[in-house]
Amino acid sequence: MPTVALHHETVRLKTPLVTAFGDVRERDLLLFELTGADGVTGRGECAPLTAYDGVPLEVAVEALAVYASILQGFDDDTPGMRMLDACRDAADIPVALAAVDLALWDRAGRRAGRSVASLITDDALDAVPVNATIGAHDRAGAATAAAAARDAGYGCIKLKVGVGDDAGRVAAVRAAAGPEMLLRLDANGAWDVEQAVATIDALSPAGLELVEEPVHGVEGLRAVRERVAVRIAMDETAEDIGALIAGGADAVCLKISRCGGISGLLAQAALVQQGGAEVYLASTFDGPLGIAAAVHVAAALRVQAACGLATLEHLDLDVPPELAVRAGSIRVPTGGGLLGEL
Incomplete structure (x- = not known):
């Protein structure tokens, strides 16, 4: 028992x-x-x-x-x-x-x-690319964070938007990060359709990889996607499983916690791929076990887009060495279980 x-x-x-x-x-x-x-x-x-x-x-x-x-x-x-x-x-x-x-x-x-990734598949990646996350700093703070991400070897930055001075902060991040850095925006559903279209059009000259959850709801996402040239990703809206295959986004951000764990995320990833969208993973500022689980799943799914899993460094705790970010990626813990402890 x-x-x-x-x-x-x-x-x-x-x-x-x-x-x-x-x-x-x-x-x-x-x-x-x-x-x-x-x-x-x-x-x-x-x-x-x-x-x-x-x-x-x-x-x-x-x-x-x-x-x-x-x-x-x-x-x-x-x-x-x-x-x-x-x-x-x-x-x-x-x-x-x-x-x-x-x-x-x-x-x-x-x-x-065995590692969890190896329990899922025999062909998992050895490491998962991750993005740096920048919150609502002012322009100077955003530029400093972007330069630090560049120097640390990240290939992608996610900038929170819909919180004020988006144009200035996007410009500051692009200038500090350089032209090669992928720049991803996350609005957390802050806009309505018209605001989203206007804002994305205004910010797109900075060179955007995608915009995550510009509006909430699959119909709104579809409406925005039809009117802008930038790729649109679904996040919070992905809670509705039906929305995963409704054609509302080019990519879907899945999270261990919202999917009910590894098993649920694997099932939802299959639905996303069935609908022709790209899958990537992120955390809700989870602890080490949540991040480790997401790294194993991303590796097993062979996710190519940067995942929002470099968040432990934002928490006031000791980051397990198995989950340290090196040159913009996290290696998959080897050995037994989630963190390689036998």
């Missing part, structure tokens, strides 16, 4: 991140540990961000308590998907289900002495 432990940690951001959906100053990380009768422990993580995913911390904690009681009724030989489905039937809270899913994958990898 498995045993379950839950630990709560609040981690502050070194500098608040200002976005169109609100300021992010700290992150609540719920560590979920599942230990089998064989003594092997799998670890998962729940990182609710209420302003983004609408799930309050107390709701996530309550769901994890329900899951713990359910999981303790199974044995070590129960298939992981059966255990996950039982938890989902009791409380369908994706950000909380992600903790269970990650723990099951981590435990499976540790038992097999």
Whole structure:
């Protein structure tokens, strides 16, 4: 009979991140540990961000308590998907289900002495390209951050927009980063269709890789996409599975927490690819286990676009060396489970 432990940690951001959906100053990380009768422990993580995913911390904690009681009724030989489905039937809270899913994958990898990426496919990438993220700095601050990203070897910068002085900050980032840097904008649904079209047209001379979630909703995204030359990516709207194949975007940003873990993200990635759109991954400023899970999945899917996974450096915690960003990429942890611990 498995045993379950839950630990709560609040981690502050070194500098608040200002976005169109609100300021992010700290992150609540719920560590979920599942230990089998064989003594092997799998670890998962729940990182609710209420302003983004609408799930309050107390709701996530309550769901994890329900899951713990359910999981303790199974044995070590129960298939992981059966255990996950039982938890989902009791409380369908994706950000909380992600903790269970990650723990099951981590435990499976540790038992097999293999990385999670290698459990998914035999042809995973060795490293995943990642982007630097710049929040709502003023022009000088944005330029400084862009120059630092350039010097650190990043090939792509994501700049939060829809928060004021977009034109000035985009120009400052482009000037500091240089002409070769890919520049991605993320509006977090700040605009309506007309605002999005006008703003994207005005900013496009800076050379944009894509604009992520300029508006919310698949119809709005489709309307913007039809009227601008820049590629449009879907993020928050991707919560609606039907929207994934509705032709509303050129690319879709998927996140471990919103997909309910690795298993859910793999399923949604298949839908995205079925619709002909590109897949890339990002975090909601998750902790180390959430980032590790996303790195394994991105590697298994052989994602070529830069992923928004270089976010641990924004948190006031020690970054595991396995997840350090080097020359704009994160190497896939080897060994057993999510972080290569045998």
